[in-house]
Amino acid sequence: MPEAKSAFRQVAKRLHPDHTPPTPETLSRLAEAVHAIRTLEKSDSLEVELALSPGDARDGVTRTVTHRGRNGLFRILPDSASGTRIAAIGDPAFTIVIRIEAQTQTSAPTTEAGLNRFVDDFVKGSPTARLAGWLRKARSAA
Structure with missing residues (x-):
């Protein structure tokens, strides 16, 4: 799980609207990353x-x-x-x-x-x- 959180932080920093111009593609990729980490957190015992x-x-x-x-x-x-x-x-x-x-x-x-x-x-x-x-x-x- 720590590796997944670290990878999520890197992706979130790269795709965040403060660092990257918000386009539909970058926002959807950021939403997918957030959904993925939330799913992993929920499945973590x-x-x-x-x-x-x-x-x-x-x-x-x-x-x-x-x-x-x-x-x-x-x-x-x-x-x-x-x-x-x-x-x-x-x-x-x-x-x-x-x-x-x-x-x-x-x-x-x-x-x-x-x-x-x-x-x-x-x-x-x-x-x-x-x-x-x-x-x-x-x-x-x-």
Whole structure:
């Protein structure tokens, strides 16, 4: 993967509109290079350790994990044991290894923070989309 990233950087520098006049051919070649590196990054396997409280492991939870710019949604089944490997929903190359913590923690703040992050990452509109909605409302009120 490091060789691919290095090659991508060289191609991106050579084809970037700041260094090369933007023609349809150079822009399409740059878009192909970006698509190729994103595909390689997605297919690269990634394993992350996730700490759970004994209660969460016993009851089962759904968690979102973000690591190195990669988001994953994980459904942890009830009665999961420490050391269990779980793949992200829709991304089998992104896995977590469950580690059950000895101390019990209240899961409400952790769950709420995870839910807020999930809403921010997957549900809320982008700032541009929110601004566009605000502008549409302002125009219709006038």
